[in-house]
Amino acid sequence: MNYQPRPEDAGFILNAVLAAVPRLRSLPAFADYDEALQGQVLEEAGKFVAEVIAPINRDGDEIGCRLVDGAVVTPPGFRDAYRAFVDGGWPALSAATDDGGQGLPSVLEAVLYEWLSAANHGLTMAPGLLHGAYECIRHHGSDELKQRYLSKIATGEWLATMCLTEAHAGSDLGQVRTRAVPQADGSFRVSGGKIFISGGDHDLSDNIVHLVLCRLPDAPAGPKGLSLVLVPKVLQGGSRNAVQCERIEEKMGLHGSSTCVMRFDDATGWLIGEPNRGLAAMFVMMNAARLHVALQGIGLLDAAWQKADAYAHERRQMRAPGPAPASRGSEAADLVAEHPAIRRILDTQRAWIDGARAIAYRTAVQLDVARHDEDAKAREQAQRWCALVTPVIKAACTQQAFSGASECLQVFGGHGYVREWGIEQVVRDSRVTMIYEGTNEIQAIDLLVRKVLADGGAGMSGLLIELRDELDASRDIDADVQRRLAQLRYLTTTIAMAAHKDARLPYEVADDYLRVVMLAFLAWAWARLEHAAPGDARWAAPAAAFRRWVLPEFEMRLGIVKRACEAVTLPAAA
Amino acid sequence: MNYQPRPEDAGFILNAVLAAVPRLRSLPAFADYDEALQGQVLEEAGKFVAEVIAPINRDGDEIGCRLVDGAVVTPPGFRDAYRAFVDGGWPALSAATDDGGQGLPSVLEAVLYEWLSAANHGLTMAPGLLHGAYECIRHHGSDELKQRYLSKIATGEWLATMCLTEAHAGSDLGQVRTRAVPQADGSFRVSGGKIFISGGDHDLSDNIVHLVLCRLPDAPAGPKGLSLVLVPKVLQGGSRNAVQCERIEEKMGLHGSSTCVMRFDDATGWLIGEPNRGLAAMFVMMNAARLHVALQGIGLLDAAWQKADAYAHERRQMRAPGPAPASRGSEAADLVAEHPAIRRILDTQRAWIDGARAIAYRTAVQLDVARHDEDAKAREQAQRWCALVTPVIKAACTQQAFSGASECLQVFGGHGYVREWGIEQVVRDSRVTMIYEGTNEIQAIDLLVRKVLADGGAGMSGLLIELRDELDASRDIDADVQRRLAQLRYLTTTIAMAAHKDARLPYEVADDYLRVVMLAFLAWAWARLEHAAPGDARWAAPAAAFRRWVLPEFEMRLGIVKRACEAVTLPAAA
Incomplete structure (x- = not known):
């Protein structure tokens, strides 16, 4: 299917x-x-x-x-x-x-x-x-580079890569060693090895444009000495540049994408942006790229759900408990979908997919507002939304893609473990989304340490107030969301205070904090979804699943973070 | 490694x-x-x-x-x-x-x-x-069958299979159609197709003894018409029996084990036990088999942990927050193991492995007590332990094997997703343990519906009192465990009452109930472990991880079950 x-x-x-x-x-x-x-x-x-x-x-x-x-x-x-x-x-x-x-x-x-x-x-x-x-x-290319590459890339005629990781430099890009030596004609000669380069080579387009993170001679050590150089596979005039795919990785999944070990041997390239400002040039695209990974997670989970839902409405095994379902007819066994444990798996995934879609699509709208609104304050608010929400959905949606696809596999019983039905492919493919574009652990640190705590929680607080003000206080469901948003604001302050006493603390609770934020946002999304479609069964079943089985994690995570903070601020209680 | x-x-x-x-x-x-x-x-x-x-x-x-x-x-x-x-x-x-x-x-x-x-x-x-x-x-074979097969199997000279599943009969064995027709010489002719037969064929032993679930002529429909027939690959005298491996499945993992589609074409076999009592004969081995699957889960999780722990103590990426760790020396970057998110992953898996070992090994001891104790009451108590605890550890340990191995994969970053380090194999291999020997959903129903509620919760209550009486009321940790055991007893009664109002209810909360039981048992195990090794860092780190990060799920699941029961018993609140 x-x-x-x-x-x-x-x-x-x-x-x-x-x-x-x-x-x-x-x-x-x-x-x-x-x-x-x-x-x-x-x-x-x-x-x-x-x-x-x-x-x-x-x-x-x-x-x-x-x-x-x-x-x-x-x-x-x-x-x-x-x-x-x-x-x-x-x-x-x-x-x-x-x-x-x-x-x-x-x-x-x-x-x-x-x-x-x-x-x-x-x-x-x-x-x-x-x-x-x-x-x-x-944003960062010279006019000449733009003239040569921009429309080719915009239209997809030529494809592109991001060459960041090296064998010893994964999450820690400051350790990158690939060198770029300036030439008299303004070009650079790039030498070094890169790994995990998606689409480093392929036969889909006639040229491939590599954006390579590297180090100029005499650049400072660490992340502030990194520059970004554009290295095309095929040079103007049609000659082959000195860049080569040495090997492709054998991976758990995602076999349709080549993950390449790349070798640059004095390859010709041109600087993008300022020397030693390579990370800043790269970070332009970070929010959009991470949003796309979140959407991969949502998409893969929906693919898994579609397969499991179809199977559960075809396959019959045993009688379901309780009153006879309409689908029984004269059959001895009921549809797998009628069994409560299977129903729960299916509805829970829909709760994640539909709720996460509302958050992710809103983030995409905010990306456009941040770029195009005439009002500086509106742009800034939208930028805040993107900065704070993107790591949350990147981590949470990809984690759910993997664990939810695994739950969907369970719907198939033994048939899920064999290739035939395609569901195990979704589980394997989805696993990588928790790792690339920054591991999920790094997303959590990005959210809490680099963003929320960087301004003492003011930005997050502002965003939560913005959400609160959109809610309708006369509706019970909205009041519940308001209460959770308030708890989250209080929690943010609690962590900010505890972090002063123990620098490790925010790193220890970052994952839990990210989950609390995601669950609060999902609660917001489901309040909106239900408001928009009162009584519609298409949305009522996942809404109920959300409140029964997904949302209880909110209190659990809140408790974990609170106790960790108390252990730091009230040492006697530790 | x-x-x-x-x-x-x-x-x-x-x-x-x-x-x-x-x-x-x-x-x-x-x-x-x-x-x-x-x-x-x-x-x-x-x-x-x-x-x-x-x-x-x-x-x-x-x-x-x-x-x-x-x-x-x-x-x-x-x-x-x-x-x-x-x-x-x-x-x-x-x-x-x-x-x-x-x-x-x-x-x-x-x-x-x-x-x-x-x-x-x-x-x-x-x-x-x-x-x-x-x-x-x-237990069920005739003297002749025992004489011919028992020591060959006991010593492993000949291997064996369990041929249960058919294409249309997975969790629902009542739908099995393979036929066995009695012959004048007391043997049977077996015909039909079986799928998912582990080790259905291989070259490890000279003979393979298949235990085949099938249906005699005129047997009643459903599970009460199933018989168990022994069908050897090689007959006495050395001639090949009419049983054939038609295909092996392409699976997500576990490639070292052949998962066979088997064809029986008037194959010669002999009945084990009484006609139509095949399921009962099979269930003799169920507790031991499920305990072994739980142990597979524990073993695979430990394998994943060993790999991740070794990698985390070799690989350096970025500075860890807080005071400089001793392992830093003159290095610019710290060991991955020094980063709080990684420490948490590693210690959490140990909390599961070591705690679950204590429960599983105790269950294995109880298996021997149930078989060999001279006192009938002791045998009965041990049997109760095995019946109630086995499905809990089968489901919980295999779920943790998969999700925990996936967390260990995360320790490797991108390297975890490629084959090289072997960690992704553990994730793929472990996934099947959540399915075979009864899916984890079926374990939960077996526990709550077929066992706990079958006697109104009396057996579970007895077991919990037995555990409570072993605890030392003067120790704080034991008092916390006692409180949880009491909560679990109360919860059991609550479900039993609510089940009278709604037959679907126990099926809806079975998974949550199983998790509550597992977490209570883990709390018991960690109280015992800490008691046995006071102040020993080997056990103190996972003990702390258990209380901080694993145990909070207890309250969450308890709340989910309670609210589901209230929705049934207090309809106004639903």
């Missing part, structure tokens, strides 16, 4: 829950945007994903990428599908029209990438890296 | 925590058992596992079992290692001396199998099935 996007669900969240269209239309860049256009793009995107991208997912896993004579060969069908993706203008959805793009809001790209990842995570890795490279060159 | 058993840890739990030796010596069957013998067997077992079994685990995954010309070929080294296993007398550790066994307590076999699974889950599947077959034939 291949993944089938549901444009009506995305439309409901964007329109009825988030009122995204009026907000986007208020930005000069999207003055012509309307629900009809949005609906049309979503319909077309859904069809394209279902018809072109989803059917080749299985071969992507089973045949995978192979290194043949020093070049990566992608799985059958990938090259044609990617060509159709480019021809349809899909890579350029949100790129500026000046650069050959369609100038549409980021939120459409967000929905598109969620579906692409759900349908074929491996293939999606290739264009997924374009958008960051586009933003990076657009 | 291959798995390395630690006999001193097992010895500490058996001796200092459980006082297993005096209890076992009180049974006439083990009058000569002592700490010296136990220590010697554990030492030898540890050496054998480390030297012979662990080194071939990687090939087991990467090369795996293959079907060649209708016969399964096991991975390189498996045949020799299995031969050494048989020659060392390891399969016969707990078998009766009359049958060629060594007559040692089950608990030694339990520790051995935990280590075997940790070292090489795939290879361990083959002998893992012997013990159930041995018990089954010993």
Whole structure:
């Protein structure tokens, strides 16, 4: 069973829950945007994903990428599908029209990438890296680099990579050793080895543009000595640059994407941005990239849910307890979906998928507001939202993708463990999303230590007040959300105080804090979803599942953080 | 890095925590058992596992079992290692001396199998099935069958399978269709297809003895019409029986074990036990088999922990927060193990492994008490322990094996996702333990519906009182455990009452109830562990991790169950 996007669900969240269209239309860049256009793009995107991208997912896993004579060969069908993706203008959805793009809001790209990842995570890795490279060159590249590369990348004609990690430098990029030596003509010669380079080589596009984190001669040690250099696979004039894929990794999953060990031997490149400011140039794209990983998590979980839901409505095993379900008819055994433990697994995943979608799509809207709003204060508020919410959904949605896909596998019993049904592929593929673009542990530290505590909790407090003010105090559900938002504000202050006594403390509770934030946001999302669709069974079942089985973790995590803070501030109680 | 058993840890739990030796010596069957013998067997077992079994685990995954010309070929080294296993007398550790066994307590076999699974889950599947077959034939086989098969199986010279599942009959064995037709000579002709047969064919032993669940002519429909028939691969005289492996499954993991689709075409077999009493004959071995799966979970989690712990003490990334750790020396970056998020992952897994070992080893001792004690009441109490605790540890330890191995993978960052370090194999291999021998959802229903509620909670209440009476009321930690045991007793009564109002209710909260029980038992185990090793850092770190990060789930699950019960008994609050 291949993944089938549901444009009506995305439309409901964007329109009825988030009122995204009026907000986007208020930005000069999207003055012509309307629900009809949005609906049309979503319909077309859904069809394209279902018809072109989803059917080749299985071969992507089973045949995978192979290194043949020093070049990566992608799985059958990938090259044609990617060509159709480019021809349809899909890579350029949100790129500026000046650069050959369609100038549409980021939120459409967000929905598109969620579906692409759900349908074929491996293939999606290739264009997924374009958008960051586009933003990076657009903001930091010289006019000459822009002229040479920007529209090729915007349209997806050429693909791009981010070459960051080295064998000894993973989470700790300050240890990067790849060297870049300036030449008389203004170019650089780049030498060194990089690992874990997604799409480092492949046959999908005629050229590949590598953005390489490296160190200029005499650069200071550590992260403040890193520069970003653009190194194309094929140089102008068509000659091959001195960059080579040495090996592709054997991975747990994601076999449709080549994970390359790359070798640069005096390869020719050009500096992007200022010397020693490579990390800053890279961080331009960080929020968007992490949002995309969160959307991969949501998409993969939805793919797992679709498979499990279909199986549970086909397979019959044993009688379900309680009154006879309507689906029993004259059958001796009931549908697996009628068994309470299975119902719970299915509804719980929907609680995560739909709730997380509301948060992620809102974040995508905020990305556009941060870029395009004429009002500086509105831009700043939107930027705050993106900075604080992105690490939360990156970590929480990818964790749920893996654990929820594993729960969906359980619906199949023994059949889930064999390849045939495709569900175990989702479990394996999804696992990497907890690691790349910053491990989930680093997301939690980014949230709590680098962002929340950096201003003593003021930014997070402001964001929570913003959310609170949107709620309707006359509704019970909203009042419950308000109470949780207030608890979270208080918790933030508690941690800030305890952190003064013990510098390790925030690192110890960062994961719990991130979960508390995510659960509070999900509570907000479900209050909004239920408000938008009163009494609709499509939304009522996951809403109930959310409150019964997901939300109780809120108190548990709150308690863990509180006790850790008390142990620091009241040593006698430790 | 291959798995390395630690006999001193097992010895500490058996001796200092459980006082297993005096209890076992009180049974006439083990009058000569002592700490010296136990220590010697554990030492030898540890050496054998480390030297012979662990080194071939990687090939087991990467090369795996293959079907060649209708016969399964096991991975390189498996045949020799299995031969050494048989020659060392390891399969016969707990078998009766009359049958060629060594007559040692089950608990030694339990520790051995935990280590075997940790070292090489795939290879361990083959002998893992012997013990159930041995018990089954010993208790229900005719004298002739015993004479022909019992010692061959006890010594592991011939291996065995359990042929239960069919394509349409997984958790629902009542739907089994394989037929067995009686012949004039007292034998049966067996025909039908079975799937998911572990070790259905292989080259480890000269014969394979299949125990096949099937249906005699005119047997009643459903589970009460099932019979158990013994069907050997090779008949007396050496001719090949009409049983064939048609296919082996492509699985997520466990590639070292062949999972076979089996075809029986008028194969010759002999009835074990009474006609239509096949399930009862099979259930003899259920507690032991499920205990072994729990031990697989513990072993695999320990294997994952060993890998992650070693990596975390080698790899340096970034400075850890807080005061400089001693391991920093003159290095710019600290060991990964010094980072709080990683420390937490490692200590949390140890909290599970060591706590669960105490519960599982106690269960193994109770298996022997249930078989060998001269006092009927003691046998009955031990039987109650096994019946109630086995499903709890089967489900909880296998779930933690998978989720905890995934956390250990996270310690490696991107390196965890590639094959090189072997950690992703543990994640893939462990996933099946949540499914086989009854899915974890079925364990929860077995516990709550079939066992706890079957006598209105009396048995569980008795067991909890037994545990309470062992505690020392003067110790704070014990008082906390007592409080939780009391909460659990009250919860049991609450569910029993609510179940009268809503038959679906216990099925809805079964998983939560099982978790509450497991966490209460872990609290008991950690109180005992700390009592046995006051101030010892080896045990203090996981003890602290247990209380900070594992135990808080107890209140969360308790709350989920309570609210579900209230919604049923107080409809106005729903």
